[in-house]
Amino acid sequence: MGKEDIHINDDLLIEQEFNNLISDYLKTNHRRKVDIITKAFLLAKEAHKGARRRSGEPYILHPIAVARIVCGEIGLGSTSICAALLHDVVEDTEYTVEDLRVLFGDKIAQIVDGLTKISSGMFGENVSAQAENFRKLLLTMSDDIRVILVKIADRLHNMRTLGSMAPAKQYKIAGETMYIYAPLAHRLGLFAIKTELEELSFKWENPEVYNEIALKLQASHSARTNVYEHFARPVVDKLNELGFKYEIRAREKSIYSIWNKMQAKGVPFEEIYDIFAVRIIFENGPGVDEKKRCWDIYSVITDIYKLRPDRIRDWVSRPKSNGYQALHLTVMGPDGQWIEIQIRSRRMDDIAEKGFAAHWKYKEGKIEEDTELDKWLKTIKEILESPSPNAMDFLDTIKLNLFSQEIFVFTPKGEIRTLAQGATALDFAYDVHSDIGDHCIGAKVNHKLVPLSEKLNSGDQVEILTSKTQRPKSEWLTLVTTAKARTKIEYALRRSRRETSKRGEEIITNGFAEAGIEFTPDVLVKMIDYYQKTTKDDLFFAIGNHDIILPQKIEKLLALKKQGQDNLLLRYMKQAFHVVKRPEKEKVSKPEDSEPINPKKTYILEEDSFSKNFRMPSCCNPIPGDKVFGYLTDNNEVEVHSIHCPVGLKLKASQGDRIVNLEWGSYTQFPFMSTIIVTGIDRMGMLNDITKVITAGSLNIKEMNIETNDGVFEGRIVVYVHDVNDLQTLCSRIAKIKGVKAVNRKQS
Known part of the structure; x- marks a missing residue:
């Protein structure tokens, strides 16, 4: 095929994708501003002419794909679609922000400028030295939330096309996505996008585990379908009888959230029982109270099935701070399994899927004042006023705010305040005012005197006691959990x-x-x-x-x-x-004695690697066979981290240019420490049987601790192994011992 044919095919493909974008746009309820979108497309097409992505496709297809996500999956209008089409123009071509301002006006130019700052600042090559750029990003975001919404769309498309990148670049982008973008999407109410970002990050970093869980999900799908149909039949009959207009479906957990639960509980896939939840979305007619309709459906379900009272979550009366609304309950299904049900209106479902910011803040002809989202952005601005001088500490502080779940507490006058789950009385004091926090000596929760470290619960009424002589102390940092309080105390x-x-x-x-x-x-x-x-x-x-x-x-x-x-x-x-006195594993030679590390090269970890400039930090204790990556330190040393390591996640997100590809070689002499957790029914001789199995495998025990409670035991055993195969063999042998119910490796 000649160059001319390739160009013709490219032009046809580009035209087709742009037509799909316009088609998506015309299906929305936004004003029909096709002319300005076409103008932005033609400028971007000309600006990126001849440029290609790493995958080989014309570069302009990327901005079009981002614009389609912005329009169809987030629900934004023409301003954001134009910004998405133009988001790389200033950074990659001759055009300036001023050019865009003349051609498209202030708003589009301002959003593109914000997007350019993010690319060259916070997520550039030298993030650890660029806390100021991150602050600029957040300040831009708090001026116009559309900046970060378009950036999230850009990241989603990059994650969908990550296969053409080198492994080290994949680790950097996936780590950054999991560390920053997924929590941002969650906080902005973009649940579908948040789930896909987590899923794709997990898939690229852990393809073997991902595929293994996917196959198990596929194999057990028909059994889950039967459970759902048995549950749904009587509910559907009753709702139809009462004349409800609704949609009911089963929604499976993502592979990443299933894996997360397996890790948190230390159980295999077969012991995760809440793999799906039932979602009921009802159409609400004019003049009908949404909240009442939710509780009507709740009543129908609880008349048929037994309720689990401790699992009711009323996000209808008091929405989450990202706008999420729904009524959650858990009932015992006809097959003896607990089933979670989420009840919400079509409007609530739109907010949940497309995001609070997009649905309300920029809905044509309607701007809501003082929304929960605005309150959150105000909190972000307060943190920006006195940030930590250390860029990574600052990033962690912001993350405290991104990940928080909410509780609702009352002031003595009955005013409701929203705090992060796990917040203490001291957090509440700083939430009211920094002066009250600085001079806080104690609190009364529900009229009872409590210490500053008292954890608050939803519904608590809190009164803060102060003294003019009180001053913040360094130990207070251990008593708070919210970003706002931590920032104020540090300041x-x-x-x-x-x-x-x-x-x-x-x-x-x-x-x-x-x-x-x-x-x-x-x-x-x-x-x-x-x-x-x-x-x-x-x-x-x-x-x-x-x-x-x-x-x-x-x-x-x-x-x-x-x-x-x-x-x-x-x-x-x-x-x-x-x-x-340094441990043997951390012995490293002086940097000048070893060849410089090349981040673009893949290194094989052989027996003598650790006598060179590779070392094992204590944060995750990877062993041969685990998927690992390297982090290049200032001393030309390479730290070996497990792909799941939380410290490593932070490094991937912030120091992407220092990530090194590593693969394990052969190991026979050098032992590695690993921890396994054993649970089961206690009996005479159990400890002896476990010890025999370990020593029979020629493995050394470093530490063993077994506790028994009412006939059930849990053991924590630290052993020295050569690789993952040793560990898997040991776990399977221990699992065969009479009375042992579960054996799992403890992830650091």
């Missing part, structure tokens, strides 16, 4: 430390001035060494805090030279001793 502590350091500096400079002696940098260095401080700020703080009491005769400080050197020698000796 107060930094301010307090600066004031104390300044006081300490004044004490020492005044002392020298009164003695008529010059306070030189040389004297300062000697004092830092003598008092074993790291920086001058540490020294000034210790003096201001009265941890160090200076001598009455200040000239004594000039005679510190010998003592300072002795102290330095002692510290060097301690450091040397520490190096000698």
Whole structure:
């Protein structure tokens, strides 16, 4: 096929995809602004002319695909569709934001500008040094939420086409998606997109596990269908009899959420029973109360099946902060299985699938004031006012807000406040006002005096007790769970430390001035060494805090030279001793003794790798056979992390240019530590039988702890193995012991 034929085929494909976009747009209830969308498409097509994606397809197909997600899956209008079509134009071509402003107006230019900042800032190559860019992203997002909605659509399409990327790039993008984009989508109410982002991240990082669960789901599908049909038949009959207009269906959990539950409970696939939930979506006629209709359907179901009272979730009366509304209940089905049911109106379902922001905030002709989403964005802005100086700490702080589930508590005057689940009395104090938090000494929950660490529950009435003499303490950071409180406490502590350091500096400079002696940098260095401080700020703080009491005769400080050197020698000796005591697995050579690591190369982890510059951190303890990746440190060392490691997830999200492809080689000598959890029915000789099986496999036990409670035991066994096969063989042998019910590897 000649070049001309390829161009003709490309043009036909591009035209077809653009027509599909226009078709999607005309099906929505947005105003018909086809002209401006066509204008944006023609400019983007010309700007990206000749450019191709890594997969080989014309580049313009990517912006069109993003625009289709923005339109069809999120439900946004022409402004966002144009921004999606133009989102890479400023970054990749000669066009500027000013050009777009002249051609398309302020709004579209502002959104494209925000998207360009995200690409080159927060998610560029050097994120750990770019906290400021992340703040810009969030500030842009809080000015116009459409920026992040288009960016999420862009990420979703990238995840759908990730196969053409190199493995290290796949790890970076998948890790970043799981760490930032999936929680953002969840917080914005984009549940379908959040689920797909998690699913695709999991699929690319764990293809073997993903396929294994997918096959098991497929094999057990007919059994689940039977359970659903037995449950649904009497419900359908009754709802039809009462004249409800509705849709009922079974919705299966995603593979990622099933795997997550398997890990959390330490059970195999066969012991996950709530794989599907039943969803009832009703059409609500004019003048009918949605809330009442939800409870009418609830009544129909509970007349037929026995309710599990502790599993009722009323998100209809009080929606989640991302706009989600539904009534959840769990009943005992006819086949002896607990079945979860979600009841919601068509409007509630639209919000759940397409997102609170898109459905309300930018619905044509209607802007809701003071929505729950606006309150959340206001909280984000408050965090931005006094961010942590460390970029990754700052990212973690924001994530606290992204992941939070809500509880509702009351002030003494009856005002409702929304807090994250697990919030304490101190969190509540800071939620009311930072001054109240800073001076908080205790709280009354439901008129009973409680400590600051008291965890709150929905419905609690909370009164905060304050004192003017109270000041934030560093231990308070362990008493709070919300991002807002943590940020305010850190800010107060930094301010307090600066004031104390300044006081300490004044004490020492005044002392020298009164003695008529010059306070030189040389004297300062000697004092830092003598008092074993790291920086001058540490020294000034210790003096201001009265941890160090200076001598009455200040000239004594000039005679510190010998003592300072002795102290330095002692510290060097301690450091040397520490190096000698390092565990065998973490021995590494000096960087100059080893060849530089190339992030684009795949490295094989052989027997002698760890005598070079590879090392095993203690966060996840991977063993040969586990899927792993490497992280290149500043010292040209490579940390080996499991693909599931939470520390590794953060590294993939933030340090993508330092991710290294690793594969295991052969291992025979070098043992690795792993933990297994054994549960079962206790009996005489059980411990002896387990020990025999382990020693029969020529494996060494490092630690063993077994607890028995009312005839049931749980054991935690730490063993040394050579690879995953050793571990799987051991687990299958222990599982055959009489009385053992489950054996699972404990993931770090």
